[in-house]
Amino acid sequence: MKKTYQQEQYNELHPRPKSRYEQFQEWLNECPVEIANYLDYTDTFEVTFRVPLENSAESITQEQIKSIKGNLL
DSSP, X not given: OOOOHHHXXXXXXXXXXXXXXXXXXXXXXXXXXXXXXXXEOSSOEEEEEEOXXXXXXTOOOHHHHHXXXXXXX
């Protein structure tokens, strides 16, 4: 069902708070490491990250690792 102009305007002026799931999905889209596997089971999900070793040319910083851990908890 297509939204009317008034509905779109109302939603733009009165955005609803994002759910934790929506917040996580946004973070996941900007995740600094490669996502090797992602399975969404509706009420739970499984994510496998591929993180290179620190001696790798593409190593990530400790701050990025802390960000990943902090957002998962």
